[in-house]
Amino acid sequence: MDTYELVKQASALAKLKKYDEAINLLNELRVEHQISCSEKIIPYYQKAGRYNELEKYCIETLIPMDSRVAKNTFSHKCKELQHAFVNLSVYKIYMKLALCAKREKNGFDELRFLSEASLYYEQYETSLAVGEKVELDTEFIEAKKLWGVEYSEWPESYKDKFSDYISNV
Structure with a gap:
């Protein structure tokens, strides 16, 4: 059975309130196919009455x-962009x-988790800005190799x- 079908099967189990079975299926999928299913599995833990296990499982x-x-998804990008998207995943x-x-009416945990999320989102934004600059620097170096240093002959695009790089030269 392919990944899509397995996720679909887990969702069907959850609709039948068979959360533990859905969790087991998603855990198998996570281990065997090395994919993330955190957006589905986290609420299933809570709905299965396993809230007390959830934070440890996530960490x-x-x-x-x-x-x-x-x-792995962003391995073709610079380390800064990889770091940005790791932080975005943790934020989510x-x-x-x-x-x-x-949903558990646990205000203390809710605030604690929101605080952690905020920190990771800030790190995401910072790493993303740095990563985009690193990628642009790399692209400019490659463009110079391809088109030479006579910028007036470069394609308009x-x-x-x-333009910021060329005007500073």
């Missing part, structure tokens, strides 16, 4: 897994944890894209 299992998935996990805490 020990989901965050490392989602971090590997993000790094903490936002899901905050939602579960809210390149001159527009690198």
